[in-house]
Amino acid sequence: MDNETKKILTIHTIDKRMTDRKSPNMEKAGFEAALNELLEENIQVKEVVTDAHLGIGSIMKKQYSDIHHSHDIWHAAKNLGNKILKVAQKKGNNILLDWSKDIVNHFWFSCRQAKTYEEFVGIWRSVLHHITNTHEWIFSHGGVIQCMHGELTEEERTKAWLSPTQHANVLKDLAAVVLDKRLLNNVGYFLNFR
Structure with missing residues (x-):
């Protein structure tokens, strides 16, 4: 077609x-x-x-x-969603069930926004900060990065945030999906957002 x-x-x-x-x-x-x-x-x-x-x-x-x-981003997002659901079904990780759709939407957003591998990784991995209610953090090279959304309203804060200490294992399991080498090696296939 x-x-x-x-x-x-x-x-x-x-x-x-x-x-x-x-x-x-x-x-x-x-x-x-x-x-x-x-x-x-x-x-x-x-x-x-x-x-x-x-x-x-x-x-x-x-x-x-x-x-x-x-x-095709739809196929990539569907596969990502399945991986997140699998992690969310692991004992103690059910808090991710509330976030799975938002994480997949963030993947779509990352693919649409990014024009380079570096931009994609920067936007994509920010989801690991966002779900802990951290919207500004220090990048490994010393610069300050922040979420691309504006101030969140009370209506937008409907989900329970993940605590970096209380949910450390959940975040570790999610990070394994978000930072998966195979996914990141395929970023070049997503940048035209088809």
């Missing part, structure tokens, strides 16, 4: 028999057939947006490195 016009440019239906009866290979085969058809028709493809399918990522790096590859 073309991102600007929303018109379907090509569609390919793949049967398991076309991929040695291996259904996991179907998405990759269909993607490759569709992209090759577009390129053979001399359609200039500047960017491809997919979910985080590892096989497609590999094809993009090896065969189509001149085309920018982005990940």
Whole structure:
């Protein structure tokens, strides 16, 4: 589908028999057939947006490195939400259930706002401070950073804040998700906010 016009440019239906009866290979085969058809028709493809399918990522790096590859933010946010819910279901972490939607929304915001890896990480990791009612903190390089929202009204303060001491284990578990190396290694796929 073309991102600007929303018109379907090509569609390919793949049967398991076309991929040695291996259904996991179907998405990759269909993607490759569709992209090759577009390129053979001399359609200039500047960017491809997919979910985080590892096989497609590999094809993009090896065969189509001149085309920018982005990940669909909806899929990334859904996967992140599932990871946060899994952490929230861990014994003693149920306070995160109230915050899970807000954390995922903050991920969306970070992807939309950031234009560079550094900007993304700065905005994204601020959620770890925000949920403790800390809206200004000292950055590791000595500078002062603050949340991007303005003064919070009483209506906006409906959730219980996490205490850095009382909820230290909860924050540690959440930080493992927020600062996950695989997530941070994929930031380049999110910066076009598709």
